[in-house]
Amino acid sequence: MKLAGIKSVENAHDESIWAAAWVPATDSRPALFLTGSLDETVRLWRPDELVAASPPSRGHSLGVVAVAAHPSGTIAASSSIDSFVRVFYVDSNASIATLEAPPSEVWGMQFDPKGTVLAVAGGGSATVKLWDTSSWQLVATLAVPRPDGAKPDRTGSGKFVLSVAWSPDGKRLACGSMDGTIAVFDVARAKFLHHLEGHHMPVRSLVFSPVDSRVLFTACDDTHVHMYDAEGKSLVGAMSGHVSWVLSVDASPDGAAIATGSSDRTVRLWDLGMRTAVQTMTNHTDQVWGVAFRPPGGTGVRVGRLASVSDDKSISLYDYS
Known part of the structure; x- marks a missing residue:
């Protein structure tokens, strides 16, 4: 497996790019790449040329910290420091709903695999909020408990939830916190199951394996970078190679690799069979906040793609093979 750089776009936004996600292909268009920036805009990019697919969206009044795409490819969501989540149609940019979140209450979000629920990591409220995507009503609030004997983290509240991920079967939800713990929930029962331990600093990103609902990467x-059996509560592997914070992780659609972005300015590709980094990309000149593999699907798509975004305002696109 390897990455090959295809293209980089400098000054893709006017300020740091903190959020990125692929919008799945539809019957009428290929997949698009979605980015959110501290310049308060959300932008859509065509997948191979990295040219703007539409004018920038200006629905927020402060920096955008998270974006998420619905599995249908027709709608997406963006969250901002302005305390709102904006849900919009991808092709027209028309707003569908505005979800209110108190200050610093949204640091990560993701649609479930069926597209029926949007999970929002609730920052200092120490919760994950679940929004029904047909009515845009709040249907559940999952409280993230502190582990027994845990010390309060730097927020003083004991919990600050940064990241969220759905298992590919939609049955489990995992969220990462500032104190390094990962909470796993049974979504159908809205029940906390257990913590996964091993980290002692902020867990800013996590993702389940697309081919095994038990396996979670953080x-x-x-x-x-940790690999957990999320059902058995066990740490399966710990992978090292970055020399500073690991800010983002995503799993390849074939389940054979993960990619990570770090404040050491690099993107790394990890072979899960070997559990080691097999390639380091140095396209960026500042910390890498997002890495994302293009989802499968769409006409004429034969090769894999990975994209990364950075504080340096640039986007890089790689061939994954």
């Missing part, structure tokens, strides 16, 4: 400020 990216942490402690410079390590």
